[in-house]
Amino acid sequence: MAYSEIDAVIREWSERHSLALNTEFGGQERRFCYVSGGPEECFQVSIEPPESGRVLVNAWSVETIDDAELHESWTVEIRDLPQSLEVALRQVSAWNARPKGPATWGTSAMGRK
Structure with missing residues (x-):
């Protein structure tokens, strides 16, 4: 299992923040959580398997109101993963609080009148 060395850290972090931990995507072992940003906003924090004692953590926008x-x-370093996960979550919070551009969708674009 590629994640066995860091699974406990990821699980504890996701539970502390009430995030659902996904462990598979497209038939591949993965670790990621979706983070709601409120209406029309969704983000993801993903963790790559450790390699040579290091871990890659990503924060991404999945869907934003202004695209x-x-x-x-x-x-x-693996020992710094808990702090890095917190930093990623703070980054998502900062993105969520950003001034947002106009919505790229509207009721007419959605077929409503």
């Missing part, structure tokens, strides 16, 4: 493409990543 903003947001991404930040951190490569850290």
Whole structure:
């Protein structure tokens, strides 16, 4: 199991923040959580398997009201993973609090009148 060395840390972090931990995507072992940003906003924190004692943590926008493409990543020592996960979650909170552009959708675009 590629994640066995860090699974306990990821699980504890996701439970502390009441995030559902996904462990598979497309038939591949993965670790990621979706983080709601409120109406029309969704983000993801993903963790790559450890490699040579280091871990890559990503924060991404999945869906934003203004179609903003947001991404930040951190490569850290395994011992620093707990702090890195907290940093990623704070980044998502900062993105959620950003001034947002106009919605790229509208009721007419959705077929409503």
